[in-house]
Amino acid sequence: MTAHSRGPRIIIPATPTPNGDLHVGHIAGPYLAADIYARRLRAEGEQVTLTTVTDDSQSYVVTTAARQGVSPERLCAESTGAIERSLAALGIELTSPDDRALPPVDDHYRAAVTDFVTALRASGRLRLRTVRLPYAEESGLYLYDGLLSGRCPSCEAASAGGVCEDCGHPNNFDQLLEPRYALRPQEPVSLREQRILVLPLEEYRAELEERFEATAARWRPHPLRLVRELLARPLPEIPVTFPGTWGVPAPFEDLAGQIVYPWAEAMPASMYATWWANGSPADVPYDVFWRSGHGTELVYFHGFDNVYHWAVMDLALLLAHEDRYVRPSASVCNEFYELEHAKFSTSRNHLIRAGDLVAGCSRDVARFHLALTCPERERTNFDPAELAAGRLTGPWNALAGVLDTVLAGRDPQEPVPVTEAGRRDSEAFADGMRECFELETFSLARAAALLLARTEQLRDDTTAVARPGDFMLGVRTLLAWAAPIMVDAAARAAADGVDLSLSGARFEKITPFRLPRLTEAVLPAV
Incomplete structure (x- = not known):
C-alpha cells in the first residue's frame, strides 16, 4: 500500500x-x-x-x-x-x-x-x-x-x-x-x-x-x-x-x-x-x-x-x-x-x-x-x-555558511547534477527519519537527535565544494525532514521555491537554494 x-x-x-x-x-x-x-x-x-x-x-x-x-x-x-x-x-x-x-x-x-x-x-x-x-x-x-x-x-x-x-x-x-x-x-x-x-x-x-x-x-x-x-x-x-x-x-x-x-x-x-x-x-x-x-x-x-x-x-x-x-x-x-x-x-x-x-x-x-x-x-x-x-542553532547556522560557500559564483537558476552516491546518502538519512514517524517507533526525541547529528555531519563535510549537487541534496533532504518541526525555516525555504515534499521523488539535478538561518535564544524567566 x-x-x-x-x-x-x-x-x-x-x-x-x-x-x-x-x-x-x-x-x-x-x-x-x-x-x-x-x-x-x-x-x-x-x-x-x-x-x-x-x-x-x-x-x-x-x-x-x-x-x-x-x-x-x-x-x-x-x-x-x-x-x-x-x-x-x-x-x-x-x-x-x-x-x-x-x-x-x-x-x-x-x-x-x-x-x-x-x-x-x-x-x-x-x-x-x-x-x-x-x-x-x-x-x-x-x-x-x-x-x-x-x-x-x-x-x-x-x-x-x-x-x-x-x-x-x-x-x-x-x-x-x-x-x-x-x-x-x-x-x-x-x-x-x-x-x-x-x-x-x-x-x-x-x-x-x-x-x-x-x-x-x-x-x-x-x-x-x-x-x-x-x-x-x-x-x-x-x-x-x-x-x-x-x-x-x-x-x-x-x-x-x-x-x-x-x-x-x-x-x-x-x-x-x-x-x-x-x-x-x-x-x-x-x-x-x-x-x-x-x-x-x-x-x-x-x-x-x-x-x-x-x-x-x-x-x-x-x-x-x-x-x-x-x-x-x-x-x-x-x-x-x-x-x-x-x-x-x-x-x-x-x-x-x-x-x-x-x-x-x-x-x-x-x-x-x-x-x-x-x-x-x-x-x-x-x-x-x-x-x-541552542544545541542546534550554532551547527545549523554554520551549515548555512558552508552552503553559501558552495553556492558562491554559481548561477542561482542553473540546476546542479546529483550523483547516485549522493542520492543513496540522502535516502539513508531519510530512512532513519521515516522510522521516527512510524507509529510503531514514533519518537520526536530521536528525530530531533538525528537532525542534529546530520546537521553536524553536513557542516563538517570537507567534500562539499567538490560535489555541490550531492551536498545541496543532502541539505535539502535535511530541511525537508526538519520541516514538520522547524516550521518557520521551512516556510521561508518554501517561499523561495524549495521543494520540501516527502514524496520520495528521484533528484537527477537540484536547483541552488539558501538555508534559512536560526536566531539565538535568550534565557526565559522562571
Missing part, C-alpha cells in the same frame, strides 16, 4: 481543560507531537484532520473558577482564548475552517453529546445502578473528579477523583480513600446513594483485549504495562450520568438534575470537533467522519494520566455503538515533563507559558528543543539554560 492509497487520517490530541492557559509541560506532550505528526503526513500528500476541543464540562473548571473568584463561564472563555494563542505561538496548526483554532462549545456540541448517550441507552447498552457517592454535607454537592480529593485506592498517593495521576488507575464512586471536598477540605463528607447510568466495562472485556493486542506494538512500555494491569483486574462500571449542574444536562426524564459525566463526552466531543474542522457541513451528521467503512485511521495523542480514559473507557464507548465507528489504531502517550526537576504547577507558579517561551527565542528553536527533550518513555526535564544554549 502506498502512502497516497491510504484513507483519511484523524488525529486527536487530548482535549484541553479550559481552566487556564497551556504551559510548556502541556505543549511538550500531546499537542506538539500531534502537530509534527500531522505535518509529516501532509508532506506526503495525506488527507489529515488534526483537531481537538476544550472540555468545558470538567469539574476542574468549577474548582479553578471558585479559587479565582470568577464564573466558570468567564474562565472557560478566557482560557480558551489563551489556549488558542499558545497553540499559535508554538506553530501548532489545528485543522480549521476559519481563524479559530478550536471549535466552539455550543448547541451543536451539546447535541452531539446528547445524541451519543441517547443512542447508547436506546440500544440497551447502559444500565441503571444505585451507587454510593461522596457528598459534601454543608455545600450540598455530590463530589467527583476535581471536586474530590483523597488517596488512591491502588497506590495510596494523593489523588483527585476519577483517576490517579501517579499510577493511572481509576477510582469511581466511593473508592477514593479519605474523600474530601477539594474546595473545603474541612467540610464533612458522607456517602449517599444515587441512581445513575453506567456502562459496564466488563461486558466489553473480550473486545477490549482483542483490540488492545492488535495495537500493542504501537504502545510505549509504561502505558502498555498500565493497560495490562487494568485488564488483569475486574473492569469497573463507568459513570455516564452524574448528579450535578455544570456540564451537558443528561437527556433523560428519569434522571433530572444529572449531567453527562464529563469523561463520557470525549468521543462525541472529538467527533463534533472533526465535523467542525471539516466545515460543519449542515447536510451530514456530526459523527459522519468517524463512521467505519471509509478506511479512516484514527490516532490519539495524550498523557499517561489519560491512559485509562482514552485507551479503555473511551474505546468501550465506541465499542458500545457496535460497528458504527472507526477504532483508534494507536495512542501515542507521553510522560510528565518537569521544570527544574519538579512538576509544572500553575498553583505554585512553577511554570513557563508557551507564549513566554517564544518571547525569548524563535518558534523553530523552541519546537526543536521541546522535541529533543520531550518526555516520551520517562519523565524528562525542561532546563531554560539548555534552551538558551
Whole structure:
C-alpha cells in the first residue's frame, strides 16, 4: 500500500481543560507531537484532520473558577482564548475552517453529546445502578473528579477523583480513600446513594483485549504495562450520568438534575470537533467522519494520566455503538515533563507559558528543543539554560555558511547534477527519519537527535565544494525532514521555491537554494 492509497487520517490530541492557559509541560506532550505528526503526513500528500476541543464540562473548571473568584463561564472563555494563542505561538496548526483554532462549545456540541448517550441507552447498552457517592454535607454537592480529593485506592498517593495521576488507575464512586471536598477540605463528607447510568466495562472485556493486542506494538512500555494491569483486574462500571449542574444536562426524564459525566463526552466531543474542522457541513451528521467503512485511521495523542480514559473507557464507548465507528489504531502517550526537576504547577507558579517561551527565542528553536527533550518513555526535564544554549542553532547556522560557500559564483537558476552516491546518502538519512514517524517507533526525541547529528555531519563535510549537487541534496533532504518541526525555516525555504515534499521523488539535478538561518535564544524567566 502506498502512502497516497491510504484513507483519511484523524488525529486527536487530548482535549484541553479550559481552566487556564497551556504551559510548556502541556505543549511538550500531546499537542506538539500531534502537530509534527500531522505535518509529516501532509508532506506526503495525506488527507489529515488534526483537531481537538476544550472540555468545558470538567469539574476542574468549577474548582479553578471558585479559587479565582470568577464564573466558570468567564474562565472557560478566557482560557480558551489563551489556549488558542499558545497553540499559535508554538506553530501548532489545528485543522480549521476559519481563524479559530478550536471549535466552539455550543448547541451543536451539546447535541452531539446528547445524541451519543441517547443512542447508547436506546440500544440497551447502559444500565441503571444505585451507587454510593461522596457528598459534601454543608455545600450540598455530590463530589467527583476535581471536586474530590483523597488517596488512591491502588497506590495510596494523593489523588483527585476519577483517576490517579501517579499510577493511572481509576477510582469511581466511593473508592477514593479519605474523600474530601477539594474546595473545603474541612467540610464533612458522607456517602449517599444515587441512581445513575453506567456502562459496564466488563461486558466489553473480550473486545477490549482483542483490540488492545492488535495495537500493542504501537504502545510505549509504561502505558502498555498500565493497560495490562487494568485488564488483569475486574473492569469497573463507568459513570455516564452524574448528579450535578455544570456540564451537558443528561437527556433523560428519569434522571433530572444529572449531567453527562464529563469523561463520557470525549468521543462525541472529538467527533463534533472533526465535523467542525471539516466545515460543519449542515447536510451530514456530526459523527459522519468517524463512521467505519471509509478506511479512516484514527490516532490519539495524550498523557499517561489519560491512559485509562482514552485507551479503555473511551474505546468501550465506541465499542458500545457496535460497528458504527472507526477504532483508534494507536495512542501515542507521553510522560510528565518537569521544570527544574519538579512538576509544572500553575498553583505554585512553577511554570513557563508557551507564549513566554517564544518571547525569548524563535518558534523553530523552541519546537526543536521541546522535541529533543520531550518526555516520551520517562519523565524528562525542561532546563531554560539548555534552551538558551541552542544545541542546534550554532551547527545549523554554520551549515548555512558552508552552503553559501558552495553556492558562491554559481548561477542561482542553473540546476546542479546529483550523483547516485549522493542520492543513496540522502535516502539513508531519510530512512532513519521515516522510522521516527512510524507509529510503531514514533519518537520526536530521536528525530530531533538525528537532525542534529546530520546537521553536524553536513557542516563538517570537507567534500562539499567538490560535489555541490550531492551536498545541496543532502541539505535539502535535511530541511525537508526538519520541516514538520522547524516550521518557520521551512516556510521561508518554501517561499523561495524549495521543494520540501516527502514524496520520495528521484533528484537527477537540484536547483541552488539558501538555508534559512536560526536566531539565538535568550534565557526565559522562571
